[in-house]
Amino acid sequence: MPQAGYPATRLRRNRRADWSRRLVRETTLTPDDLIWPIFVIEGTGERSAIAAMPGVDRLSIDLAVKAAEHAATLGLPAIALFPNTDSALRDEAASQAVNPGNLVCRAVRAIKAEVPDIGIICDVALDPYTSHGHDGLLVDGEIDNDKTIEVLIAQALVQAEAGCDILAPSDMMDGRIGAIRAALEENGFTQTQILSYAAKYASAFYGPFRDAVGSGQQLHGDKKTYQMDPANGDEALREVALDVAEGADMVMVKPGLAYLDIVWRVKEAFKLPTFVYQTSGEYAMLAAASERGWLDRERVILESLMACKRAGADAIFTYFASEVAKRLKDAR
Template identity: 50%
Template sequence: MDIDRPVIRPRRLRTGPAMRRLVAQTSLEPRHLVLPMFVADGLDEPRPIGSMPGVVQHTLDSLRTAAREAVDAGVGGLMLFGVPKPEDKDAVGSGADDDAGILNRGLAALRADLGDDTVLMADTCLDEFTDHGHCGVLDDHGVIDNDATVDRYVSMSLAQARAGAHLLGPSGMMDGQVGAMRQALDLDGFTDTGILAYTAKYSSAFYGPFREAVGSSLHGDRKTYQQDPANRSEALRELRLDLAEGADIVMVKPAMSYVDIVRDVANEVDVPVAAYQISGEYAMITAAAERGWIDRDAAILESLTGIRRAGADIVLTYWATEVAQRLG
């Protein structure tokens, strides 16, 4: 039988590793990766996080060691979260803007060690520091008071800038948070301190392990301030506001379940776009790999490449150091 054979054969560009490398449209490099890290007060040694195998709450000493390892591997930056002692939490998160608080001590230690060898980022949010576990101040009815919370973020941002953070990450999804922080930083002389805006942070079921990681005291949920997973165009409204208020980098969180939002945001902006591969995403891949259901190393690289392909210039991932070492 005389059958016409195809003239156009896309498989020619997939014939071997060298060819595939030559024509690859998305790259994943150590500089694209940011390592989230937890530093806890009152620990004598690092404390493993049960729902995130391989991730720990650090002491100040182990934080410094792990940060140096990450920087030596070539990661682009470090995002630091503080975990205070339970007895130090209160209704307004006083430890968040205390220069002697664990997060600000951690930032100062890393800036002293690393200087400008990496981009040091700070989580600018109150949830780890409040006894109710919400990202802000509650009013008399137990509802988040947006403007009172923004005032706390302003104070927190100044403390983090003093401690040496290069970028501040307001993650509470309060209206006006970026603009208020930008104005306060500029008035206090921190014009070079940037803002990585959590522009589209969704109320996700995949945050569960993170709450163990920071010792969360959360009562209720965060649906009145984090975005509804059902909404898409709302993210672009938040994006326009953050850019108008002075955001230097914008971020989508979570990443893997929201790659459509990552692409929407990337299509709209001329600033860097970040995406956060969150704790639940890390835990799912880890758990499946532990059971032998997936190839762990391949799944990690595929997930990160997919986030990059969607449009993220920067990916926050708990695998940052490991992947950076693997990529060389």
């Protein structure tokens, strides 16, 4: 028996030495857990900085191919491509979204040709292509669900045709997963995976991303009529249940850090591949505070990603992916 006044259990014993901490660690982070989002622009040898995302550049296709090669070398399983479309090409109908020769489709083809073994993920949503910056079509001042789905289907098909491995509808229209799945099957794309942005919130954490793809200044109003209310949790489970029933192979919760309760609930309830998006705003917070010397960059990045995994995420979209993968590799 312990002497009176002494703890019967000393949890600090296991924490005392580094080897012991490694031995009892419950969660691990590896490059296999990370997906690297890359912003694509027109041109050759072009890169342009994004004001609120220090360290992240938009890349022309040739440089995006180089980035994909680098990602493969680091052991990252997949990248996600986001096009910044020339504003002159954006219109009310999002017509560039369904152009098989658009920027993102050309990027997919170029990367597939040079780096065949890395997975490529593309958003299915109209915001890079609409003149008003919304993810869907505006009809009489409202985002029209069913008319939008018709365009999303065509967009999904041109992206699948280009060689995209995982289509990621991020538009939050009702019923789009089932409609896209059916169209993929009918057109022979039976192996194209669907990652549904199932629980995507109307969040202020997307600000820098909208600058990166050039849809921010164009955006009229907000996205609250289709993206979820940050106040809701149960509703996220309904969104996921519907998307899974409609044929999603994987689901996503977005944003990350402020929504890890949702990640946990979704993983617990569905036991499906559950991804989380560490958004542009989260990147900006960590990068800016680190730049000022207010946070320890390396530690805070790893801690934030580890927290996502501990909450149940199987993989994380993060702009830190290549930096972290390199560090994890060097540490081996």
